[in-house]
Amino acid sequence: MDSGNGWDASAEAWIADMGETGDFSRLHVLDAPMLDRIRGRGFRNALDVGCGEGRFCRLMSPLGIAATGIDPTARLIQTARERDPQGEYIEARAEALPLAPESFDLVVSYLTLIDIDDIDAAIAEMARVLRPGGTLLIANLNSFSTAGKWQGEGDSSRGFLIDNYLEPRAEWVSWRGILIRNWHRPFHAYMRPLLAQGLRLAHFDEPHATGGEAKRRARYDRAPYLHLMEWVKS
Numbered sequence: 049m050d051s052g053n054g055w056d057a058s059a060e061a062w063i064a065d066m067g068e069t070g071d072f073s074r075l076h077v078l079d080a081p082m083l084d085r086i087r088g089r090g091f092r093n094a095l096d097v098g099c100g101e102g103r104f105c106r107l108m109s110p111l112g113i114a115a116t117g118i119d120p121t122a123r124l125i126q127t128a129r130e131r132d133p134q135g136e137y138i139e140a141r142a143e144a145l146p147l148a149p150e151s152f153d154l155v156v157s158y159l160t161l162i163d164i165d166d167i168d169a170a171i172a173e174m175a176r177v178l179r180p181g182g183t184l185l186i187a188n189l190n191s192f193s194t195a196g197k198w199q200g201e202g203d204s205s206r207g208f209l210i211d212n213y214l215e216p217r218a219e220w221v222s223w224r225g226i227l228i229r230n231w232h233r234p235f236h237a238y239m240r241p242l243l244a245q246g247l248r249l250a251h252f253d254e255p256h257a258t259g260g261e262a263k264r265r266a267r268y269d270r271a272p273y274l275h276l277m278e279w280v281k282s
Contacts, residue, residue: 053163054220054228059123061225063101070103073159076259077274078187079107082158085185085251085278087111091154097142097174098160102128105135113154118145142170150179157186161238162194162230165218168241175245175281184247184279190254192272194232208271242279251278 055062069075082104086094091113096105099117101124108115109132116136119125128137140146142157143166155174164170174184196210216233242249254275257265268274 052229053165054226055121055163056123058226058228059121059127062124063127065224065226066101066103068103072257072260072264073274074103076257076265077255077268078158078276080258081253081255081276082156082185082187083107083111085183085276086113086154089154089183091183093152094154094156095145095147095152095174095177096156096158097145097170098157098163099128099137100124102132102135102137104156104158105137106132108156109135116147116152118142142173144169145173145177147177149176151177153179153182155182155184157184157188159187159189161186161188162232163228164231167231167233167238168244171241172245175247178281180281182281183250184242184281185276186279187274187276188238189230190272190275191233191235191238193274194230195234196271198267198271242277246282247279248282249277250280252276 065071086108093114094108096115096117099105099119102117105115105117117128118138118140120139120141122139125137125139138146142164155178161167178184192210195213196208199206199209214234216237218229218231221228221230257268
């Protein structure tokens, strides 16, 4: 199910880079506030859209949540099944979920909206499979971050420059053997389709880094990088 966005070719490098704990953004910035929005809320089942190798599904399992993961990359789904033989993992696209309406208490999109070409269709599908009263929990790269970059070669002292913010565009990004296509979109390109589904924004956060090397933490505080949103279906 090759989509031409680099994920099939980058799957092995991604699996190696994530390991069991995830990268800096996941381990030291997003995991704790994401789990805080889930823990003790009475969610019985969850769909992780763009689950990759299944790491966040495995994190939800100790909370008593039956998690289903979907991802279009066959190698990532294979790894998820190997690491969690009792879990449910489906090779599928966010834009066409092979799941019944109103099937889940919780739908999670953890740093996946930036990978999806047709986010209007994907958000509509996430809302479709969510039960009334259910929660759509989103972590994403901040739109100011995807429109900008640090100035200077390997030196952040000159600051972070944001440019061409209102222009949606797909760009190739590369690190540690991974080469994938990500989308920059202004905030309204995410907010409008979420609001169009009748979802209500219940929580918004731009979390600090809480661990890891001090110099790297400081970069997360100096420039907008990540945010999370919780939307509720009426």
